[in-house]
Amino acid sequence: MKQLQTTTLLGVAAATLMCLPALAGADSHGMKAVAEIKGCTDPDISGTAKLMEKTSAEGIKEVTVKMMVEGLADGKHAVHIHEVGACEPCGAAKGHHDPGPFGQSRPDSATDDVPAADINHPYHMGDLINIEVKNGKGKMVHTTNRVTLSPGRLSILDEDGSAFIIHTNPDTYCDEESDLKKGCAGGSRDACGIIRAAQ
Numbered sequence: 783m784k785q786l787q788t789t790t791l792l793g794v795a796a797a798t799l800m801c802l803p804a805l806a807g808a809d810s811h812g813m814k815a816v817a818e819i820k821g822c823t824d825p826d827i828s829g830t831a832k833l834m835e836k837t838s839a840e841g842i843k844e845v846t847v848k849m850m851v852e853g854l855a856d857g858k859h860a861v862h863i864h865e866v867g868a869c870e871p872c873g874a875a876k877g878h879h880d881p882g883p884f885g886q887s888r889p890d891s892a893t894d895d896v897p898a899a900d901i902n903h904p905y906h907m908g909d910l911i912n913i914e915v916k917n918g919k920g921k922m923v924h925t926t927n928r929v930t931l932s933p934g935r936l937s938i939l940d941e942d943g944s945a946f947i948i949h950t951n952p953d954t955y956c957d958e959e960s961d962l963k964k965g966c967a968g969g970s971r972d973a974c975g976i977i978r979a980a981q
């Protein structure tokens with residue numbers, strides 16, 4: 783019995799030691815960012831988003847987004863990380879965060895005269911899940927490994943920053959070429975929030 787306990791303890795100690803190099807390499811562990819969300823035209827829309835990066839045991843950087851928004855119409859709304867940290871006007875946030883090399887960043891918008899025909903949607907790095915709003919309150923929690931807060935090609939805290947855009951309609955994840963139609967990525971822009979590094 784005594785021997786068993788010693789073996790177990792040694793096993794735990796060994797496992798702890800084995801974890802140390804992985805932890806030491808995870809310098810981005812716990813990196814955070816925040817966004818204050820405001821309506822594009824409707825002052826009654828407001829919210830916050832918190833982002834936290836962690837490194838998985840395999841060394842994959844994952845960012846968890848927690849978003850709360852009030853004042854949007856009930857139902858589902860597309861949420862994307864757009865490629866520029868600018869919200870005035872909301873169009874200044876430009877297309878969907880996507881360092882490439884394959885995609886265009888701008889999917890069809892409801893106001894386009896000519897379809898943008900971006901067949902990379904919904905596989906832009908900044909394409910997230912819809913937020914669902916009930917009785918004027920929306921909450922979304924989503925973890926993605928398509929973006930990072932720490933420096934690198936996928937970083938959303940790059941030179942020109944990034945912003946959340948919440949759209950009027952849901953994203954239908956129109957991923958077939960035959961599916962591409964105006965506004966399948968959510969249509970017009972209801973709210974925007976510039977993503978800023980935080981402690």
Ligand SMILES: [Cu+2]
Nearest residue numbers: 861862947949
């Ligand atoms: Cu969008």
